[in-house]
Amino acid sequence: MQLHDVWFVLIAVLWTGYFFLEGFDFGVGVLTRLLARNRPERRVLINTIGPVWDGNEVWLLTAGGATFAAFPDWYATLFSGFYLPLLAVLVCLIVRGVAFEYRAKRPEERWQRTWETAIFWTSLIPAFLWGVIFGNIVRGVPLDRHFEYAGTLGDLFNPYALLGGLVTLTLFTFHGAVFTALKTVGDIRRRARGTARWLGLVTAVSAAVFLVWTQADKGDGGSLVALVVAVAALVMALVANQLGREGWAFALSGLTVAASVAMLFLSLFPEVMPSTLDPAWSLTVTNASSSPYTLRIMTWCAAIATPLVLLYQSWTYWVFRKRIGIQHLAVDAAH
Amino acid sequence: MDLALAPETLARWQFGITTVYHFLFVPLTISLAALTAGLQTAWVRTEKEKYLRATKFWGKLFLINIAMGVVTGIVQEFQFGMNWSAYSRFVGDIFGAPLAFEALIAFFFESTFIGLWIFGWDKLPQRIHLACIWMVSLGTILSAYFILAANSWMQHPVGYRIDKARGRAELTDFWAVLTQNTALAQAFHTLTAAFLTGGAFMVGIAAYHLSRRRHIREMKTSLRLGLVTVVIAGLLTAVSGDTLGKVMFKQQPMKMAAAEALWDGQQPAPFSIFAYGDVRKGHNTVAVEIPGLLSFLANDDFSSRVPGINDVNKAEQQRFGPGDYRPNIPVAFWGFRWMIGFGMSSFALGAAGLWLTRRKFLLPEHLRVGEDEVPRLVLFRRKALGENLTRWYWRLAVWTLAFPLIANSWGWIFTETGRQPWVVYGVLRTRDAVSPTVSQTEVLTSLLVFTALYAVLAVVEVRLLLKYVKAGPPELTEADLAPPTRIGGDSADADKPMAFSY
Numbered sequence: 001m002q003l004h005d006v007w008f009v010l011i012a013v014l015w016t017g018y019f020f021l022e023g024f025d026f027g028v029g030v031l032t033r034l035l036a037r038n039r040p041e042r043r044v045l046i047n048t049i050g051p052v053w054d055g056n057e058v059w060l061l062t063a064g065g066a067t068f069a070a071f072p073d074w075y076a077t078l079f080s081g082f083y084l085p086l087l088a089v090l091v092c093l094i095v096r097g098v099a100f101e102y103r104a105k106r107p108e109e110r111w112q113r114t115w116e117t118a119i120f121w122t123s124l125i126p127a128f129l130w131g132v133i134f135g136n137i138v139r140g141v142p143l144d145r146h147f148e149y150a151g152t153l154g155d156l157f158n159p160y161a162l163l164g165g166l167v168t169l170t171l172f173t174f175h176g177a178v179f180t181a182l183k184t185v186g187d188i189r190r191r192a193r194g195t196a197r198w199l200g201l202v203t204a205v206s207a208a209v210f211l212v213w214t215q216a217d218k219g220d221g222g223s224l225v226a227l228v229v230a231v232a233a234l235v236m237a238l239v240a241n242q243l244g245r246e247g248w249a250f251a252l253s254g255l256t257v258a259a260s261v262a263m264l265f266l267s268l269f270p271e272v273m274p275s276t277l278d279p280a281w282s283l284t285v286t287n288a289s290s291s292p293y294t295l296r297i298m299t300w301c302a303a304i305a306t307p308l309v310l311l312y313q314s315w316t317y318w319v320f321r322k323r324i325g326i327q328h329l330a331v332d333a334a335h
Numbered sequence: 336m337d338l339a340l341a342p343e344t345l346a347r348w349q350f351g352i353t354t355v356y357h358f359l360f361v362p363l364t365i366s367l368a369a370l371t372a373g374l375q376t377a378w379v380r381t382e383k384e385k386y387l388r389a390t391k392f393w394g395k396l397f398l399i400n401i402a403m404g405v406v407t408g409i410v411q412e413f414q415f416g417m418n419w420s421a422y423s424r425f426v427g428d429i430f431g432a433p434l435a436f437e438a439l440i441a442f443f444f445e446s447t448f449i450g451l452w453i454f455g456w457d458k459l460p461q462r463i464h465l466a467c468i469w470m471v472s473l474g475t476i477l478s479a480y481f482i483l484a485a486n487s488w489m490q491h492p493v494g495y496r497i498d499k500a501r502g503r504a505e506l507t508d509f510w511a512v513l514t515q516n517t518a519l520a521q522a523f524h525t526l527t528a529a530f531l532t533g534g535a536f537m538v539g540i541a542a543y544h545l546s547r548r549r550h551i552r553e554m555k556t557s558l559r560l561g562l563v564t565v566v567i568a569g570l571l572t573a574v575s576g577d578t579l580g581k582v583m584f585k586q587q588p589m590k591m592a593a594a595e596a597l598w599d600g601q602q603p604a605p606f607s608i609f610a611y612g613d614v615r616k617g618h619n620t621v622a623v624e625i626p627g628l629l630s631f632l633a634n635d636d637f638s639s640r641v642p643g644i645n646d647v648n649k650a651e652q653q654r655f656g657p658g659d660y661r662p663n664i665p666v667a668f669w670g671f672r673w674m675i676g677f678g679m680s681s682f683a684l685g686a687a688g689l690w691l692t693r694r695k696f697l698l699p700e701h702l703r704v705g706e707d708e709v710p711r712l713v714l715f716r717r718k719a720l721g722e723n724l725t726r727w728y729w730r731l732a733v734w735t736l737a738f739p740l741i742a743n744s745w746g747w748i749f750t751e752t753g754r755q756p757w758v759v760y761g762v763l764r765t766r767d768a769v770s771p772t773v774s775q776t777e778v779l780t781s782l783l784v785f786t787a788l789y790a791v792l793a794v795v796e797v798r799l800l801l802k803y804v805k806a807g808p809p810e811l812t813e814a815d816l817a818p819p820t821r822i823g824g825d826s827a828d829a830d831k832p833m834a835f836s837y
Contacts, residue, residue: 052450055443058442066435072503073427075416080770080773081772083773084780091785093409098403098406103837150772290505294432297432297506309447313443313447316447324833327832330834
């Protein structure tokens, strides 16, 4: 296994971390409309992710930065080619971050409602668009001989990619519902389990179609294993949710996310962005990667820093391990 | 295509707008993190309540500010790929690594510990909670260093070779990229300027309250902390600016000649206070100068020769082929002056303030004030400032809050436009760095979207800051004074509300 293969794996790991973590906080954002019945409940939901959403988002920045450093051509083609969808994602992430931090800083109801609306849409849109973007990466897009994107905006919204969007949206929302059941007390906890049930079923249908389509189109032995794990984990997550085993349900919905991402990356390898025009114009781990020297330095850095990150991020979840209910909200919202 | 709307021009405007905007928040974040941490340390050590109130007050302003810094930073990470894909392909092997390091080491640190700090008041024992804000501070400084090392490589590329076959620059010595003198000087200058910014921010807001005789205890402490920060950081900004200038005279003589509107090399070279010139003909029509000073700034020697714009342009034409290698001279010239002028004005106001509000052992008995009184502004040994002058000093002190922000912006505009037409000096031209397949419409769309969004957020942010500035330090609650002893919080009452929630 050469270093550029290692970095392919590491970037897959970073995206997995991102979708696992921000997946549930996107889901919680969507649930502020889907699950919460009143404003205190919406506050409970927002506070389940309050201390952690920012750290979760850094997984995206790291995935982006690592792609830039390890596969500059992949980074360049992806971000210039998928310009407008990524612009939409960026705008959402900007507004979303501000919404979380500023919503409670004024007591006026109109102010808070505005930011709550923002939280819903800016969670829903990226949750959908990431699926569209990854659907296109796996399926391949028109790349010319210089590895430049030669398609149009419309090309990115093909049925396969749109289905991918639906999968990420439903899967993340399911993941968020399971997380909510794990992190809350009272009525909202019970209803979160109910929401997770029907969301899980919708996810199961859309994900099964999408993953089997991917397998038929691009898959190999490895991706088949990941597919089976993803589907099995999803079914077991649903069962655990039904049985009220919330910790298990969350671990298993997380495993579904991880196995799905793994499956996409396994069907991609050794390409990183296939060209639909000519296989010779595809970006691969070899022709898109940085020099061995750069990759070696990065490997050292990742080897030392990643375990530390996992350690202190897990510690954060432990510090904030208490469940939250309406009774725990600070009385004065405008702190 | 109309040059004003060429994708390169639009992409440059977009980078300029998003980056200058982002950098309004960065220096405040860096310095307020450390200053808040300092105040919280004082609280933990002395248990004086004014320190805790001050910590909460400045911490709140810090949080409003860092939120904007974080979200506008996301754009910074991705716009290289969006608008500058040719640049990304060409330099990714070198430039990507510091960015990845920044995310992996600094961003995770910052974002995780800020969450712990915001929500941790009733979840973490006092000292661990304090350690969290220091971690945030460390994260902001590390982050700055990595990104400045990356930028320094664009100013003065080192530790690389050109791979002709793959048509890109490749890293050969990462240590050189991280520790070259450009990076050290830039980091020194940027960090000291950041503290000047935060110090002035504190001085301005403390002056606002003191001139209205409100929250006197906390604001006197804040004023002093702010003034001391402004004076020390201001001095160091000047020293580091001089160092960076000397480095730049060697590495980018064009930038510095443009900064001085020095058209033809002179020995000794004068420092220009004011100039008005004809760019096309390549000379100044009006110039007010101090003889010899530029020679000194460039080479520590009042009689040395400094090359001019026309000399460097010729030399670069010989090295890199025909073309115009001059940046926008008026922008460089005035940007340089506004940077120094605004930065040093806030330093001067800070130094004056530190003297005027000096402690009682330097004052005669009748001019001393008690702990709950606004300090008298005392100019000479026995003479306090009159009412009018006092009012003016407080007013100026409030304004000084904006000066370093303006200086920082012009500093970046100067150093980035002064490097043109290069994006990586001597290696890659800006016009060869843009994304070849991104259309004019796409760049224009994102330019308009970001500008509009940032404008709206600026209004929201400033109004929120004003609200919290005017509100002053909060009253302390019982929970504030009884921090938990266990990690995760003491569980005496399972239904007790959290000390903080969104």
